[in-house]
Each structure stands twice: as C-alpha cells, then as structure tokens.
Amino acid sequence: MSKGLPKRSEDYAAWYQELVKQADLAEHAPVKGCMIIKPYGFAIWEKMQRTLDDMFKETGHVNAYFPLFIPKSYLSKEAAHVEGFAKECAVVTHYRLKNSPDGKGVIVDPEAHLEEELIVRPTSETIIWSAYRNWIQSYRDLPLLINQWANVVRWEMRTRLFLRTAEFLWQEGHTAHATKEEAIEETRKMLDVYARFAEEYMAMPVIKGVKSENERFAGAVDTYCIEALMQDGKALQAGTSHFLGQNFAKAFDVKFANKDGELDYVWGTSWGVSTRLMGALIMTHSDDKGLVLPPRLAPIQVVIVPIYRGEEELEAIKVYVQKIIDELKRVGIKVHFDARDTHRPGFKFAEWELKGVPVRLAIGMRDIESNQVEVARRDTGEKHTASVDTLTGHILNLLDDIQKSLFNRALAFREANTHKADSYEEFKEILETKGGFVLAHWDGTTETELRIKEETKATIRCIPLQAEEEAGKCILTGKPSKRRVLFAKAY
C-alpha cells in the first residue's frame, strides 16, 4: 500500500510514475519500453474501449482483424509513410529457435531466416489497403467503415507508462470512400466522436484542430487532432483523425468504378486513440493523494467501508448494507463492499482514495440506528450525511455532479492557463514562467515552426478549428498571419 506520493508541485514526473505504480494501474515489463497493464488499470481501459466501441458502431462502423506482421516491402509502398516509421520498427527475421550448442538455453536458428523480413505493425494502413484492393471494385462496395482493436509497436528509447511505450493498445479506424468530400466528412465526424468521448466520459476538455504539415501523420493529406492540457502545463495529443486523400489507394492501386462506370482511386481516412488516454485521464484529474476518476469511467463508482468493533458488529453491518448494495446495483451503479477484516478503516480510506473511487460510504452501528450513512466525495474531499431512504437517488445525482464538476474544474484550469503572446519575448516568457497553451501568430512555414521548437521546445499543437480570423504578425519573423495557432510544450 501507499508509501505516500511525491507532491505534484515538487516533481510532477515522479508523482505520475509513483501514482501509476501505487494505484496498481501499470508497471514496466522486463522488455525495455513495454508495459504490463494491471487489472485495475485494465478495468478503466475496458470501460474506455466499450464506450468508444459503442460510439463507433452507432456511427456505422464494424470491427475486423488484420495481421500483426507487415511484409517489409508493403511498408515501403507509400514513401512518406515508410519515412515516418522506418526508424522505430521491430523486425522479425527468424521463425525458429534451437538448442544452444553449449547446452545452455536456446539460440536463434540461423537456418530459419525469413525470405522477407516482417515488421511488427506500427500502424496498419499498408496491410489494410492491400486487402481493400481486393474488397473494393465498385461504388456499391463503398463506403467501407472498418475499425480494429489491436496492439502496435513503435520502438521508443525514452518511454513512460501509458504515455509513450514501445507496445501499446489502440483502435485504428480505416475507411474508404467514393468522394473526397465524404472522406473529409468522415475524418471530421470521428474527430467529433473523440472530442465527445474526451469531454463527456473522461471529463477532459479538448481543443479540436488541424496539424501543421510538420506534425502531420506520415502518409496523410491532413491530420486533425484533439489536444488537452495537463496539470503541469504541458499539452497532450489525445487522438488523431487523418484525411489520407488518395495516397494509400495509389500506393496499393485501389480503384473503383463510379456510377458512370469510370475508374477512380478510392479516398481514405484513418483515426486512432490509444492507451495514452490512460495517461491523459490520470494527469487531468488526479491529485497528491492519488487517482481521481470521473464516475463514467470508474470501475468502482461507490465503495462502502464498514466501521465496526468485533465480528458481531461486522455481521450486523453486512446485513444492513446488503439492501443498499442491491438498490445501487439495480440502477447500474458499480458498488464494492470492502469487508476485509485484515485492514482498519483508515487504511481502507487511504487505499480507495489512492485508487480514485468517486464516492465512499462509511457505515457504523450508530449510522444504522439513525438510518444514515457518511458520504465522502473523492474529488473535493467533502463529507456529508445522507439518509438511507433516499440514498440511491442521492448517489445518482452525486455521481452526475462529480462528473460535471471534474470537467468544469479542468476547463477552468485550461482557461486560466491559455495565454496570448504578441511577441517572441512574451512567448518565451510565458513558456518559461507559466507554461500552458500559448496562442500566437505564425507565418505558416515549417522553417519558422522548427526554429521555435528548437529554441523553446514548444510545438504547434494545432491550428484550432474554431480559431477566429485575426490579422497579425508571426512572432518570430514578423510576416503576416491570418489567425493564431496553438503552441505548447507537449508530451
């Protein structure tokens, strides 16, 4: 159990790492850069998965599964794509081990070398578009709206649990369309789905925008994204949706006959979110006492801790509590009764606080007599007493209130930490002293973007979709600019 967490104000990175570990969310695997997602962490991810999967299906998508391995030659077919991923590919070269000649363990069998090396998928555009070539002949086969839940591998040297790992879990949507307009509409629709999930379920406000050319997905015409602001003033890209144009259709020769019988290349999109969202969730809400979970994603929404002396009292409380549990479950609330007799209430309070359970009920003999319970909310720490007779409705309202109030708190934080900079000096000062999002004018060139990045470590997170037109001058070059873009240091 908790040895206490480092304070966020003193060492944010250490706080994050210790929290992930002590709250039993994940740990480092023996393979460098890989992680083990522990049951409690995985239960949160499962809730995210289930919610997103429902949202994808409501918008007409179906799931499928494509292979883990991509032939090396496939990856090379789209020039920008291979350029973007070549440096982080795990490569399978052999398909057999054999006993070591010295009798100690096994070695790779040099005779079992693959004719063509296989890449462990870093993303699946190439393998999927090679299949689409056979699946699409006519406009009647379109649109094709497919999603996949899978593991992917991008070799990373500097890793951090959930935020950047060599292997991670994600979903990747890959759609094919008859027209450019329809593909762009799909790209934007899925961006909206991601934004809605982030705000309504994760209680995490996001800014929707489009990436600059330099930050674009390797192989995309346009990359849309949602960007969130973490408590330490750094930005986190929480999801991306790519308009692929006809790039992959051309690379894999995917054509269709339109209604007039003419052949044309298919238009594509791809979009994904990953276990990185777990990192975003943790860093948006949690505090120095541990995890804070929004009720809609909490595996346990209400925990009940009995306050008793001796077995007889515990038994009496068990009987009393059962009808509360039944009633809460009946309306769909996830409730856990912590009846362990190996730990004291104070220990249990600290543990559930660390694990971010939104609501804690404490019940002792005196509460039974007065037909009341003590209710504590995790987000504010506030306690109050509630009547058992009206408890279910009360808890439903409370969970709803916590969900909204987490969102509002995060939104207020973001607003307080979004600044406008009108000169390069001001820009650098904000980044050094305050951090957060900085809205500033930019001349639209990659050259300027890269120089700003080199000098300040801030990158263009996105050109916000809702950015108002505003004539201005680039903070670095003074060249004219039509709207402010969103800068920040980022995860």
Added chain:
Amino acid sequence: MSKGLPKRSEDYAAWYQELVKQADLAEHAPVKGCMIIKPYGFAIWEKMQRTLDDMFKETGHVNAYFPLFIPKSYLSKEAAHVEGFAKECAVVTHYRLKNSPDGKGVIVDPEAHLEEELIVRPTSETIIWSAYRNWIQSYRDLPLLINQWANVVRWEMRTRLFLRTAEFLWQEGHTAHATKEEAIEETRKMLDVYARFAEEYMAMPVIKGVKSENERFAGAVDTYCIEALMQDGKALQAGTSHFLGQNFAKAFDVKFANKDGELDYVWGTSWGVSTRLMGALIMTHSDDKGLVLPPRLAPIQVVIVPIYRGEEELEAIKVYVQKIIDELKRVGIKVHFDARDTHRPGFKFAEWELKGVPVRLAIGMRDIESNQVEVARRDTGEKHTASVDTLTGHILNLLDDIQKSLFNRALAFREANTHKADSYEEFKEILETKGGFVLAHWDGTTETELRIKEETKATIRCIPLQAEEEAGKCILTGKPSKRRVLFAKAY
C-alpha cells in the same frame, strides 16, 4: 456472391475453405500463415468473446494485459516449455529499418541489433509468472485470477483459416493459488465453463477429458480438454485447461508465505480458447448451402427480405415492416432489414442462407393484406406462415428451438459416429471406413500411443472424465487396461 460451394461429401476441405471465403468470414493475409478476419466473421468472434468474458468475470476473474514480446532467456526457464515451443517461435532481432543503399526501399539496419532477441509470445506463462514473482508475497495475495485477451504467434507451415494459423486471437487465463487442491479445482472449473459455452452457445456437444502425457501442454502437470467431433469424422480440440503444478513457480521463483508464515511455491493453472472455435462452429453445423449459425452467436438472427415490384411497393413494405423491427429489437433480437434495391429477392435469399442467418422473413403486398409473413428457418429449410400479431413471441420460441435442435442434431451425429473397438483390426477398420470417435483400451504408455498414431494417424484425444471403469486389454499390446480412452484423427 456465391458461385456455389463444393459438396461436403466430395471434398470437405475445399467446402470448408470456400465457405469461409464466400461467407465473408476470413481470408489469407499476404504474410504466409496469417489471416484477416473480415467484419462478418469478426462479429461472430465478438459474440463469443463477450459471452466468455462475462462467464470469466462471473467466476471471479479480471482482465489484464501483458507484453507481446518475451525475452529469449525467459522462455528457456521452464525446460519442457521451451522444448515445446522453440520450433515455432517468431523472433524479433532488430528494431530499426534504414534506406537501402541502392535507393530502392528499406533494409534492416544491421546496427540496430537487439542485445537479447525477443520472442513474439506463443503463450504467456513465462512473462506472466515473471510478473507474479513481484505480485505475490503472502497467502493474502492469493488466489490471483487473471485473464488476457491477446494475439499470439506460433509459426506453422501448413495452415488453414481459423483452424491453424501462425497468428491467432485467443484468451489465456493464468491463475495462482495457495494449494494444489484449489489449483486443480480452478482447472476443472474453467474446463466446465468451456464445456458450458461450447454446448449452450455454440450448440456443440463436447467430451471433457484429460490428455495423455504425450499430448500434454509443454510445462503442465495435467492438461484437461474439451473435444468435439466434426462432420467429416475428425476430432477438434476446442479448449484446454492446464494444471501447472508448481512448475512455473519454481522456474520463476514465485513463493508465498502461508498462514503459518512458511514459504512455499505457488500453484498455477492456465487455460485458453482461440479463434479456432470459429472453425469448430463452422464445421459442426454448416451444410452444402453455406453457414448455419446457432442463434445465440449469430450477429444477425432474423433477416427481413421485402418482395415488391416498384418503389411504391417497397415504400409500403418499409412502413409496414418498421413496427415488426421495433418490436423484435425491443426484446433483444438482432434483426436486419435488407432493403437493397440493387438485388432481387432470390439473390438475397441465397446470400443470407450462405451467411447462416437463423431465420428469414419474407414480406410482400399480399402478406400485408393478410397480416402475415413467411418464416423460413435456416437449419431445416422449413417454411411456414405466421401472424404478425403474435410474431415476436413466435420468433423468440423459434430461435430457442433452432438453438436446441442444432445441439441435438450435433449430439445425434456424434453418438452415431462413436464406436467401440476391441481389437486393433477393428480399430483400423472403423478409422478407415467410418471415422469418428473410437473408444478403445490402451496400455497407458507413450510408446504404444505413438505407434498407433504412426500406423493409423489417430491420436488419443483424451481420457474421458466420465469414462466408466472397465477391465480390458490394450488393442495394440494386449496389456491390461482399466478404461477405454477416446481415439480419433484430429484437426
């Protein structure tokens, strides 16, 4: 669409392959031995997953996720385990590609060689038990009841869609216990869960048994299994549950302090089912016209085909059918209205027959007048008329009846194709002329088992748990035997 299927009686293997392809279940991937699970096939697998996952959770298990890669040295720690898997391991040796010197595509960067090669998991005992070492200190940490849904890779030269592929999807449960008895109880409990899933959801009767030493999982003390009989008289192992003893605890030094404070090795189990179940499902029920799906696993349970001339009639039917659809959906029936105006009813009938939808409704203008629909069941091909007023209850009963009747038909088939053999001659004759399961006496030695396998291609599928004691003589050696075991040629 269907070019017609080969007949099962003429070429069972070709029938299977064509059915998988034409019913849009799966196809071969460009990587040898790997498959693409297409949306319709994946929708069936999702139903299996969801059902099994609920059953695992009801029995107290939680999900987690462990890494795809296993360090080579880990695999070697359990001697029997590495012996069993070394010959089919995909090995990652490099972590980067670079541009080819000739400017054409990319090559593996020889400088990016891993210090220790990584194995793409063929199963996860080793990586999981290495984590359990840190997770388990005391009896209070036990039992640990964890499941994982994942992809695994076992390099195979001769592959068949769903039945044997280099990469497949599965779940693997890995549990840890304080006592031998409890671990054995868990092994048997999960075998029962698998048997219940096979019989109640897949409508596939299975025989529960224990494997002979020769067929045991590499690293297990005992392997329990469920065995099913396919229509061509070959057996299929549909799920396994392993009692691991303390083998992996010893290999990874996983000890716990018991209630008396004494240190002991932990007892383990593991159990899994895979996308192979898709092959079993197909081969248990389907016929020369296509797939036959049990209602409880069918992504579409009822399809409605309108019979009309001209757009006006189609519109009238659409309006009429909407209330039927709403009513069926209300009680949880998965219904699809095939309103395509690009295909004729006959074409649609054949397509849904090929795809195994359990119930088809056809509705034309005359049906509307008489307030009736034509109902056709896929399993028997029978048609009848039903009143729209009582349709929902009628369909619910019908789906239930189809589910039961598929099971009974498969059970009758198995019973008709299970034979006793009392001599080696008889044994060989049954295998050559009839196939199916053969119950015969065996002397209990691996030597005899292997000779029978070599001479007849039949293997011991299992020693049935319900086998009655019966004194007899081994069909090959004449040595005494206490019970018959189950032989068959197998997938």
